[in-house]
Amino acid sequence: MLNPYFAYGVPVALLILYAGFAIFRKRSEVSYIGFVLFIIAGFLSAFCFQVIQYAFHEAAVKDWTAVTQALGAPVWTLYIGLVIGIVLVALNLIRAWRRIYKIRHQ
Template sequence: MLNPYFAFGVPFFLLLLYIGFALFRRSSHIPYLGFVLFIIAGFMSVFSFQVIQQALTEVNKTNATAVEQVHGYSLYLLAIPLLIGLLLVIRNIFRGYAKIKKVRLQSK
């Protein structure tokens, strides 16, 4: 799970998928694409958190230097996909709240 191609490749692919859906959302009027973006961002956050948990499990068995030497990257780099995912989740929560607020104001 800590293989760099897996630990960073999956979040990178999810980020590309997110960007693709975000660009498609701009050019279309499909209402549920915002929810799809939220799901992609949430999956990216949860996946990255799971990778960090696996890294911490391996650190508890040995030490951080040994894990970094085996996998070839600093464990602090694992926080980057998690932070990006969390920022996208927060962005989508605010976007969803604004959309709900707009719909409620229009229905009055």
């Protein structure tokens, strides 16, 4: 789980997927793409949280030096994906609220 290609590659792939769907959302009139973006952002947040949780577990079993060596980077870099995911989830919730508000008040 702390393989750098897995711990950092999956969030990067999810961000690329999110960007692709965001571009598609701007260029199309498909109504459910916002929900797809919300799901991708939620999965990004959950995945990053799970990797961080596993890093803490490994640090409790071994030590932080072993975790840092397994990752090939400082442990705090795992929080970058989590923060980005939480921001994207919040952004999608705000968009959904605005859309619902707009539909109800037309």
